[in-house]
Amino acid sequence: xxxxxxxxxxxxxxxxxxxxxxxxxxxxxxxxxxxxxxxxxxxxxxxxxxxxxxxxxxxxxxxxxxxxxxxxxxxxxxxxxxxxxxxxxxxxxxxxxxxxxxxxxxxxxxxxxxxxxxxxxxxxxxxxxxxxxxxxxxxxxxxxxxxxxxxxxxxxxxxxxxxxxxxxxxxxxxxxxxxxxxxxxxxxxxxxxxxxxxxxxxxxxxxxxxxxxxxxxxxxxxxxxxxxxxxxxxxxxxxxxxxxxxxxxxxxxxxxxxxxxxxxxxxxxxxxxxxxxxxxxxxxxxxxxxxxxxxxxxxx
Amino acid sequence: xxxxxxxxxxxxxxxxxxxxxxxxxxxxxxxxxxxxxxxxxxxxxxxxxxxxxxxxxxxxxxxxxxxxxxxxxxxxxxxxxxxxxxxxxxxxxxxxxxxxxxxxxxxxxxxxxxxxxxxxxxxxxxxxxxxxxxxxxxxxxxxxxxxxxxxxxxxxxxxxxxxxxxxxxxxxxxxxxxxxxxxxxxxxxxxxxxxxxxxxxxxxxxxxxxxxxxxxxxxxxxxxxxxxxxxxxxxxxxxxxxxxxxxxxxxxxxxxxxxxxxxxxxxxxxxxxxxxxxxxxxxxxxxxxxxxxxxxxxxxxxxxx
Numbered sequence: 001x002x003x004x005x006x007x008x009x010x011x012x013x014x015x016x017x018x019x020x021x022x023x024x025x026x027x028x029x030x031x032x033x034x035x036x037x038x039x040x041x042x043x044x045x046x047x048x049x050x051x052x053x054x055x056x057x058x059x060x061x062x063x064x065x066x067x068x069x070x071x072x073x074x075x076x077x078x079x080x081x082x083x084x085x086x087x088x089x090x091x092x093x094x095x096x097x098x099x100x101x102x103x104x105x106x107x108x109x110x111x112x113x114x115x116x117x118x119x120x121x122x123x124x125x126x127x128x129x130x131x132x133x134x135x136x137x138x139x140x141x142x143x144x145x146x147x148x149x150x151x152x153x154x155x156x157x158x159x160x161x162x163x164x165x166x167x168x169x170x171x172x173x174x175x176x177x178x179x180x181x182x183x184x185x186x187x188x189x190x191x192x193x194x195x196x197x198x199x200x201x202x203x204x205x206x207x208x209x210x211x212x213x214x215x216x217x218x219x220x221x222x223x224x225x226x227x228x229x230x231x232x233x234x235x236x237x238x239x240x241x242x243x244x245x246x247x248x249x250x251x252x253x254x255x256x257x258x259x260x261x262x263x264x265x266x267x268x269x270x271x272x273x274x275x276x277x278x279x280x281x282x283x284x285x286x287x288x289x290x291x292x293x294x295x296x297x298x299x300x
Numbered sequence: 301x302x303x304x305x306x307x308x309x310x311x312x313x314x315x316x317x318x319x320x321x322x323x324x325x326x327x328x329x330x331x332x333x334x335x336x337x338x339x340x341x342x343x344x345x346x347x348x349x350x351x352x353x354x355x356x357x358x359x360x361x362x363x364x365x366x367x368x369x370x371x372x373x374x375x376x377x378x379x380x381x382x383x384x385x386x387x388x389x390x391x392x393x394x395x396x397x398x399x400x401x402x403x404x405x406x407x408x409x410x411x412x413x414x415x416x417x418x419x420x421x422x423x424x425x426x427x428x429x430x431x432x433x434x435x436x437x438x439x440x441x442x443x444x445x446x447x448x449x450x451x452x453x454x455x456x457x458x459x460x461x462x463x464x465x466x467x468x469x470x471x472x473x474x475x476x477x478x479x480x481x482x483x484x485x486x487x488x489x490x491x492x493x494x495x496x497x498x499x500x501x502x503x504x505x506x507x508x509x510x511x512x513x514x515x516x517x518x519x520x521x522x523x524x525x526x527x528x529x530x531x532x533x534x535x536x537x538x539x540x541x542x543x544x545x546x547x548x549x550x551x552x553x554x555x556x557x558x559x560x561x562x563x564x565x566x567x568x569x570x571x572x573x574x575x576x577x578x579x580x581x582x583x584x585x586x587x588x589x590x591x592x593x594x595x596x597x598x599x600x601x602x603x604x605x
Contacts, residue, residue, distance in 0.1 A: 027404065034405050038413045041396065041478070045420055048431045048475060051443060055434075067442025068434040113325045120322025124315070132323060135330050141528065141590045142334070143536035145559040146579040149566045150340035151333065170333035173326040203318035232424035235539060239567070250426040257430060257546060271427045278422045286415055293421065293480055294487045 052272045056081050060265030081269040092270055094245065095252035099231055100277075102248060106168045106230040107223055113172045114222070115215060118181030119207050123193060139175040145235070152239050162242040167233075177222045180292075184218040185211070217288075224285055225292030231278055249274045338583070344576035361577035371578065373553055374561040381466070381557070382534025385473050389530060390523065393478050397485035398515065414486070417479030428472055429543020433459075436468045436544075459545060462554040469555070472540050477533075481526055488522030489515065524597045531589050535582065538563065558582045 051068040057077045085092065121133055151170060160166040188211075196206040234250040241247060247255070253274065256267040282289050311317060348357045365371050396417070400410050420428070435443045440455040448456055458464045492515065500510045516523075538559035542548055545555050548564055556564075558578060566575030 031404050034399055034402070035409070037396070037399060038409070042413060042416045045416055045475065045479065047443075048428075048435060049419070051435060052427075052431050063434065065439065067437025067439045067445070068431065069441060069443045069446060113329075117323050117326040120319045120326075124319035124322070126316075126319040129319075132327070136326070138587075139330070139334055141532060141586065141594075142338070143532055143559070143582060143586055145536045145538060145562065146341065146583045146586075147334065147337040149562065149572060149575055149579060150337035150344060152567075153344075153572065154337060154340070170329065173329035178326065197313075202312035203315060204312065204321075207322070228422060232426075234424060234426055250424045253426050253430070254543075257433075257543075259546070267430065271430045275423055275427060279419070282415075282419070282422055286418075290414070290418065290483055293418075294483045 049275075052268060055268040056272050060263055060268055063268055064264040081265045084265060085269050085273060089266055089270070091244065091247070091252060092266060095247050095249045096274075098246060099249040102164055102167060102233075102237075103227050103230040105164065106171065107226045109168060109172050110174050110177055110226050111219055111223055114174050114177035115181050115212065115219065116207070117173055118178045118185060119211060121178070122182045122185035122188075123190065136175050136178055140179065148236065148239060155240060161240055162246065163240070164246070166240045167237050170236075174226065177226065180222055181215065181218055184215065188214065217291075220285065221288045221291035223292075224281060224288045227281070228278055228289075341576045341579050341583070344573050345580045347573045347576075349572040357573070361574050364574065365577050365581065370553060370556070371561060374556045374558050375581075377553075377555070378535050378537065378557045378559075381469060381473075381537055382531060384466075384470055385477075385534045386527065386530050388470060388474055389477055389481050390526060392474075393481035394485050394523075396478070396482045397489055398511070400482075400486055401489040414479075414483070417482055419479070420476045421480045423476070425539040426543055428476055429540060432468060432472050432475075433544050433546065436464075460551050462552070465544075465550065465554050468544055469537075469540055472544065473537075484522055484526050485519060488519035492518045520597065524593065527593060528590050531593070532586055535586055535589075 047070065048068075051070055054070065054072055055063045055068055057072060057079065058081075059076055060081070062073070062076060121129070121136075155161050155166045192210055192214075193206055196210050201209065232250060233248070234254070237248050238251055238254070241251060244255075249270075253267065253270050256264070256270065261267075345361055346356060346358060348355050348360075399405075400414060423431075436458040437445070438455065438457045438460070439445065440449065444458060445455040448454075456464055458468055496514045496518070497510055500514050505513065536559055538557050541550065541555040541557055541560060542563075548556070548560055548568065550556060559582065562575050562578040562582070565571045565578060
């Protein structure tokens with residue numbers, strides 16, 4: 001945006017060059033330091049991913065025995081695991097499909113419900129508003145792990161265990177998402193509402209027809225955050241699901257990690273391949289990822 | 301008929317009723333899936349729960365908890381992990397964010413750096429657990445052992461010893477969250493008006509003084525937020541340990557956390573009453589720390605305004 005504008009500053013005639021040289025060498029040193037730190041950090045970030053990529057080219061049992069490392073043992077390396085993944089990987093793509101379905105349903109549901117709720121909080125004044133909003137803030141600080149036992153009992157009592165509904169339902173009104181949408185909506189002029197009312201649109205019509213389209217950037221950010229959380233969700237689905245045919249990717253992968261297995265090839269290539277969908281999403285929509293992840297942070 | 305239609309129309313246009321309808325899904329979710337389970341957890345913590353028979357046993361679960369050596373070990377493990385993640389995952393990401401936010405360096409390279417640092421956060425805890433379990437293998441050909449061997453030490457059985465196991469857990473936490481916390485801090489830093497730095501320069505402040513007198517006070521809300529989620533995340537850590545050790549039984553329970561103990565008692569041993577007491581202790585701990593923190597820093601007041 002601003003890079004295309006010409007600099008407002010007049011052309012600098014430049015101070016005495018003798019004063020500029022030491023400063024330049026200092027900034028050069030600082031720049032080298034900066035890049036050295038960056039390179040080191042990037043290396044540490046990528047090493048584990050590189051290591052598991054290398055493992056996809058080696059026999060699984062060998063990796064299980066020897067651990068992960070950065071090199072390849074060329075005497076046994078090959079594409080056999082990749083061929084196996086696409087031709088003979090058992091339930092892997094069933095899990096993959098299940099994860100895809102849950103992620104889609106959960107993301108769409110959460111976005112709709114949470115935007116609805118956030119709109120109520122952002123645009124209206126009503127009794128108990130503050131108290132109810134404090135409830136949103138409290139959810140943000142309650143560990144889900146503390147609720148999982150009673151929730152588990154409750155789901156069993158309601159005969160909902162082993163269903164995708166039980167995985168999705170408790171998180172439809174997501175506190176983080178509500179919080180983010182509310183912040184976004186509060187910056188919106190309320191004239192739109194008044195204009196809609198004058199035109200005779202219902203309160204819900206105003207939301208669906210006038211506000212929702214304006215929320216697109218916020219929705220994109222939260223869509224990605226929720227999709228990622230849902231794709232990677234592990235603990236709650238682990239408690240809810242019983243039938244192996246309904247397992248999601250993380251749960252399926254976890255079942256491969258037993259000391260009694262006799263072929264670990266799918267474990268490593270399956271783990272690597274499960275990152276790919278979310279990685280592609282990330283590469284396409286980086287800005288929204290970062291916005292989504294940093295959404296909760298209180299700014300200013 | 302017409303009356304009904306009128307009433308319906310009035311309902312749809314009512315500005316008094318609308319807000320309640322909008323937030324109804326939240327009230328329902330909050331009631332059914334948060335409030336009710338919390339109350340249930342508290343009730344269950346005073347009960348002995350056997351299949352088909354539930355008896356009220358007063359505070360027996362809590363007194364049992366108080367004398368339970370393994371519970372105290374789990375609590376110590378969680379608190380230790382939480383404190384160390386705070387020590388590691390606040391200064392380092394903050395430093396990186398300050399470096400990105402500085403005028404130095406090529407913006408394109410910085411953008412590449414930001415994105416790459418974020419990638420580990422995309423992996424599930426299951427994948428991260430699998431990767432690090434095998435990077436920290438006992439075998440002398442695994443990466444961590446090749447590194448220590450390079451420095452002249454013998455292969456280490458990382459996951460068999462308490463401190464090396466803890467180190468592995470911290471490495472996972474740093475790998476996954478450094479980039480995310482860095483982005484939080486960067487968002488906070490970018491909101492600081494540059495005039496503040498300029499006037500500090502005019503006053504003759506050096507970089508270090510500017511950091512302490514301009515940067516830190518201005519990103520206090522971000523620091524508060526990161527501390528809050530780190531306290532929560534640190535005390536509730538469980539899956540990282542479960543995945544790293546392959547199951548919930550680490551050597552001498554060195555990787556057992558509060559939630560791990562809750563899971564063991566409630567799900568693995570089906571002692572729901574006792575496990576609920578563990579959960580209540582965790583809840584009280586997290587809420588107390590965070591409420592003190594949020595009230596002391598005035599965050600609560602600001603956000604509900």
